[in-house]
Amino acid sequence: MSCFCKNDANIVAVIFDLDGTLLDTERATRGVLSEFLGKYGKELNREREENKRLGLTQKESTAFIVRDYQLPLTPDQFIKEINPLYIERWRDAKALPGANRIIKHLAKNGVPMALASNSSTEYIYAKISHHKGWKESFSVILGNDQVKFGKPAPDLFEETAKRMGVPAVNCLVIEDSLVGVKAATAAKTKVVAVPSRGESDCCKLANITLNSLLEFQPELWGLPPFDDWVNNTLPIEPIHLSGLYSTGSLFGTTGCLAY
Numbered sequence: 001m002s003c004f005c006k007n008d009a010n011i012v013a014v015i016f017d018l019d020g021t022l023l024d025t026e027r028a029t030r031g032v033l034s035e036f037l038g039k040y041g042k043e044l045n046r047e048r049e050e051n052k053r054l055g056l057t058q059k060e061s062t063a064f065i066v067r068d069y070q071l072p073l074t075p076d077q078f079i080k081e082i083n084p085l086y087i088e089r090w091r092d093a094k095a096l097p098g099a100n101r102i103i104k105h106l107a108k109n110g111v112p113m114a115l116a117s118n119s120s121t122e123y124i125y126a127k128i129s130h131h132k133g134w135k136e137s138f139s140v141i142l143g144n145d146q147v148k149f150g151k152p153a154p155d156l157f158e159e160t161a162k163r164m165g166v167p168a169v170n171c172l173v174i175e176d177s178l179v180g181v182k183a184a185t186a187a188k189t190k191v192v193a194v195p196s197r198g199e200s201d202c203c204k205l206a207n208i209t210l211n212s213l214l215e216f217q218p219e220l221w222g223l224p225p226f227d228d229w230v231n232n233t234l235p236i237e238p239i240h241l242s243g244l245y246s247t248g249s250l251f252g253t254t255g256c257l258a259y
Contacts, residue, residue, distance in 0.1 A: 011190060011221040013112040013166040015157060016138075019119065020176035020196040021096070022103075022213075023127060028093035032085045033065070042069045057118050057150045090127045098213025100131075101228070107137045109224040114140035116160040118150045118179070140164050152179040154187035161187070172221055174213075178202040192216065 019025045034044040048068070062075040071078060106113055117124050121143030128134040128141075135141075140163045144150035147159050154168075161168040173184035174192045181202040184191040193206035194213060203209040210216060219225040 010170055011172045011223060012170045013114070013161070013164050013172070014106055014223075015114045015116050015160050015164075015171050015173045015184075015189070017173075017175045017177070017180050018115055018117040018124060018127060020199075021174055021180075021194060022099040023093050023131075024096050025090060025093045025127060026196070029086050029089045032082070032089060036082050036085060037069060037071075040069075040071055042071070057144050058120070058123075087123075087126060090123075091130050093127060093130070095131060096213065098216065101226075102213050102216055103134065103137050105218070105226055105228075106223070107133075111223055112164055112166065113138050114142065114160045114164055116140075116142045116156045116173075118144045118156070120145045151177075152182035152186070154183050157184050157187035157189055161189070172223075174216075175202065175206075178205075181205045190221070 115138050124143050142160045147155035149155045161171050168187045168189050171189045173189045175181050176196040177199050178201045185205050191206040193202045193209045
């Protein structure tokens with residue numbers, strides 16, 4: 001963990017990105033694009049997709065996909081066809097390690113929270129609807145359809161802070177992508193980066209970089225510290241596994257840690 005934070009930052013509100021920060025939507029939707037391209041006789045270029053930048057709006061990423069794979073579709077037609085496939089998978093998107101913990105902690109201590117995502121507002125609500133208490137925990141939920149420019153422009157974070165009634169300079173943004181960190185920096189907020197795979201560049205601009213939200217220390221920002229440690233150990237929720245049990249072994253397991 002590297003830190004360039006100040007205790008006198010006077011942070012009074014926290015703004016979260018969603019995909020890759022709180023919610024593992026990438027894992028849940030893995031394979032959707034490949035399956036979709038197969039319908040049109042196209043093969044997914046895994047190297048190109050793995051090297052893509054996270055944080056693009058759907059319209060931006062769609063334009064690239066239609067062009068790169070020479071699909072016989074307009075971007076709008078592509079979105080109309082593929083969106084139901086993504087929506088179906090979002091119900092399986094798990095909270096990332098530490099996400100539930102930090103949301104519950106800040107809510108319990110009355111710290112205002114918001115969501116600001118490059119997804120549309122409709123899709124944000126669809127994604128968080130499967131996570132108990134999330135919708136009620138955020139005083140503001142803002143998508144890129146509610147501002148003129150999405151990330152990396154500062155509009156999303158500036159408008160979110162405005163709707164929360166808090167100056168942007170008194171907000172802490174938690175992000176996983178370079179475009180998100182750029183947007184937060186441009187909005188003059190403080191920034192915590194929890195980089196997704198391939199997004200290590202965002203560390204250069206963030207005030208602090210974490211490997212996961214489990215490393216977050218609220219007290220560094222003048223926020224109430226976690227009170228769930230037991231003898232210097234962090235309790236975790238049970239690991240829930242499902243699969244076929246046979247002769248003492250579990251096959252085809254799926255599991256989730258939701259802290």
